[in-house]
Amino acid sequence: MNQHIAVVSYFSTGAYDTNTTDENLILSTILEELSISHQIVAWSDPAVDWSSFSCLLIKSTWDYFDYYEEFKVWIGEMRKLGIPVLNSLDTLEWNSSKRYLLEIEAKGFPVISGHILKKGLKVSSSDIFAKISSDVLVIKPLVSGGAKNTLKIDKKEWGNYESQVQALVDDEAYLVQPFVKEVQDVGEYSLIFFNGKFSHAVLKTPANHDFRVQHYFGGTIKHIQPSMKMLDSCQNLMDKFGADTLYARVDGVACDGQFYLMELEMIEPYLFLDISSGALSNYKKAIATRMA
Numbered sequence: 254m255n256q257h258i259a260v261v262s263y264f265s266t267g268a269y270d271t272n273t274t275d276e277n278l279i280l281s282t283i284l285e286e287l288s289i290s291h292q293i294v295a296w297s298d299p300a301v302d303w304s305s306f307s308c309l310l311i312k313s314t315w316d317y318f319d320y321y322e323e324f325k326v327w328i329g330e331m332r333k334l335g336i337p338v339l340n341s342l343d344t345l346e347w348n349s350s351k352r353y354l355l356e357i358e359a360k361g362f363p364v365i366s367g368h369i370l371k372k373g374l375k376v377s378s379s380d381i382f383a384k385i386s387s388d389v390l391v392i393k394p395l396v397s398g399g400a401k402n403t404l405k406i407d408k409k410e411w412g413n414y415e416s417q418v419q420a421l422v423d424d425e426a427y428l429v430q431p432f433v434k435e436v437q438d439v440g441e442y443s444l445i446f447f448n449g450k451f452s453h454a455v456l457k458t459p460a461n462h463d464f465r466v467q468h469y470f471g472g473t474i475k476h477i478q479p480s481m482k483m484l485d486s487c488q489n490l491m492d493k494f495g496a497d498t499l500y501a502r503v504d505g506v507a508c509d510g511q512f513y514l515m516e517l518e519m520i521e522p523y524l525f526l527d528i529s530s531g532a533l534s535n536y537k538k539a540i541a542t543r544m545a
Contacts, residue, residue: 256544258284258291259306262313264298274527277312283537289544296327303331308544309338310499311345314521318396321349339499339543340519348519351395351428357514362490364514365506367430369395370422378411387431392418395426398521405432433513435506441515444479444487444503445524445532447539449496451488453529454479476528486512495519499543500536 262277277293284291294301296314303309309331317324328342338345347353351367358364368384370376370392381390393403402421406414421427440458444451456477479487487503494517495501502522505514526532 256289256307257305258289258544259301259303259309260284260291260293261296261309261311262293263316264295265315273523276524276526279526279533280310280312280536283533283540286537287541287544297323303336304334306336309336310540311338311340311521313523315398317349317520318394318398318401321396324349340501341497344495344498344519348517349396351393351397351516353517354428354514357490357494357517360493362493362514363486363511365430365433367428370418370427370429372426373423376415376419376422378415381429382408385429385431387433389432391430391432392421392427393430394421395428433506433508433515435508436515439507442477442479442483442505442507442512443525444484445522446487446491446495446498446501446503447535448499448542449491449501450539451484452535452539453525453532455525455528474525474528476525482510483507483512490514490517499539500524 260277260280281291281293291310292306296317297320314324325346328345331338332342352369354364354366355369358366368381370381388408390406390408391403392406394401397403404414404418406418418427437459440456442454442456444454446452454477455474458473458475487505490503491498491501498519500519500522502516502518502524503514504516504518505512507513524532524536526536
């Protein structure tokens with residue numbers, strides 16, 4: 254079969270791509286320059302004939318956590334077809350739940366991991382307070398993205414949120430993490446890697462009086478050159494957990510000179526391709542290497 258690649262995206266409702274550059278179109282241009290036949294398709298589109306593609310390149314399945322059970326079924330169907338997938342289906346599954354943060358921490362890496370609230374169980378504030386030393390908590394779904402259903406709660410105000418948190422946990426599992434003031438004061442660093450090698454980095458800063466760094470919540474983004482210490486920390490993470498990935502984004506924060514992982518994005522990260530002058534050429538080289 255001749256190469257015919259599916260650039261796997263989602264049916265956009267504007268929820269997760271407001272004020273963003275369309276990186277699907279950037280990727281399409283790169284593939285055209287490489288003379289690689291391709292088509293942009295939504296993972297959830299029942300009309301797609303997946304068997305017609307020689308490879309799936311996951312780019313922006315940005316609603317997978319809204320339809321997580323359906324997404325897992327789709328992964329299973331792709332596995333049965335045996336079509337090569339970038340990044341791999343095993344990587345997608347592992348990375349789809351924030352439980353992976355606890356696994357990375359258990360291997361000795363500095364991580365803002367947290368405490369899991371299991372679906373349907375009674376939420377115990379005493380357990381949370383015993384395990385999370387911060388005076389301010391961040392609570393988010395265990396399977397989520399885009400700051401969906403994310404709460405910032407002062408421990409002193411817990412009583413005002415307890416019923417709301419319980420209602421959320423009755424529906425799905427959640428992760429409780431310490432609020433990291435450096436995110437609000439300085440921002441969150443994102444280092445992007447292609448084929449396991451560093452490409453470029455940005456600093457995402459939240460809007461005033463907010464803690465969410467996403468650009469669709471008013472956050473600002475600027476290109477930065479990470480310190481060698483930060484780059485080494487992220488490279489170590491990539492060597493251990495993302496060596497075989499076409500793309501990965503290491504999100505984290507610097508606390509007292511130490512880089513702490515907040516997310517290792519290997520499913521559908523926004524790659525900030527229009528921020529760094531070298532990003533496009535690095536991406537193109539990485540894709541060409543994979544397709545050769």
